[in-house]
Amino acid sequence: xxxxxxxxxxxxxxxxxxxxxxxxxxxxxxxxxxxxxxxxxxxxxxxxxxxxxxxxxxxxxxxxxxxxxxxxxxxxxxxxxxxxxxxxxxxxxxxxxxxxxxxxxxxxxxxxxxxxxxxxxxxxxxxxxxxxxxxxxxxxxxxxxxxxxxxxxxxxxxxxxxxxxxxxxxxxxxxxxxxxxxxxxxxxxxxxxxxx
Numbered sequence: 001x002x003x004x005x006x007x008x009x010x011x012x013x014x015x016x017x018x019x020x021x022x023x024x025x026x027x028x029x030x031x032x033x034x035x036x037x038x039x040x041x042x043x044x045x046x047x048x049x050x051x052x053x054x055x056x057x058x059x060x061x062x063x064x065x066x067x068x069x070x071x072x073x074x075x076x077x078x079x080x081x082x083x084x085x086x087x088x089x090x091x092x093x094x095x096x097x098x099x100x101x102x103x104x105x106x107x108x109x110x111x112x113x114x115x116x117x118x119x120x121x122x123x124x125x126x127x128x129x130x131x132x133x134x135x136x137x138x139x140x141x142x143x144x145x146x147x148x149x150x151x152x153x154x155x156x157x158x159x160x161x162x163x164x165x166x167x168x169x170x171x172x173x174x175x176x177x178x179x180x181x182x183x184x185x186x187x188x189x190x191x192x193x194x195x196x
Contacts, residue, residue, distance in 0.1 A: 005033050005040060012037075012048070012059050017148050017164050020055035030057050054163045085124060086140050090149060092119050093161050094169035109161040110153060116141060 008029040011018055020027040030037060030050065038048040041059060050057040082090070093111075096119070100109045111119075117137050127133045141159065144150040149168065150159040 004029065005036050008033060009037055009040060012041075012057065013046075015148075017056055017058040017162070019162075019164075027055070027057070049167065051164070051167065054166065056162075056164045058164060058167070082143075083140070085120070085136065086143050088123055089116065089120055089137075089140050089144060090165060091169055092123075093144075093149065094165050097161050097163070097165065107163070110158050111161060113138070113141065113157045113159070116159070 008018075008026055011023065011026045012030070015023075018026055018030065030048075031052075034048070034050065041048050042062065045062050046059045047062050048057065049060055093116075096111070097109050100106070117134055120137050120140070121133070124133060124136070141150060145152060145159070149162055149165050151162055152158070153160055
């Protein structure tokens, strides 16, 4: 592989997601070498995904589980098993991003920790100790920061919702999740008297 492709490939494999605003030099290298990088990555079972409109690029594992000779292709891109609460927060953040895109010209969505606590509170089981609930949500926020779906801003207690969550939670997944949440809310709000 030539030097022109080495740096962007290493950044893509190491970082997971490259944003134009965060790494403009690497972004330009990815765009300039897009075909060559894509060809190289396919050899190792990985696909290059570029969203020019949103300004990010990432890699994802190709769907092929076995080669023509029957040998299993090991996964290069790590899958992350998410808890229900983290999955819920991710879907709710995706919904908030969609709402923000529809109502605001600002491409950045910044939320406070308190915003996210309130957003999650209605969906999580009640606890006798409110501090435990908030601690759990803080843990979920940290997990989403580790996965780069959230990024802490310079202002303490605020987080930017990263735009690539649109690829993680597409419109169909969001619609299905919203249907599931509506059913969940109906179930939770149903009292024994309703069945009498």
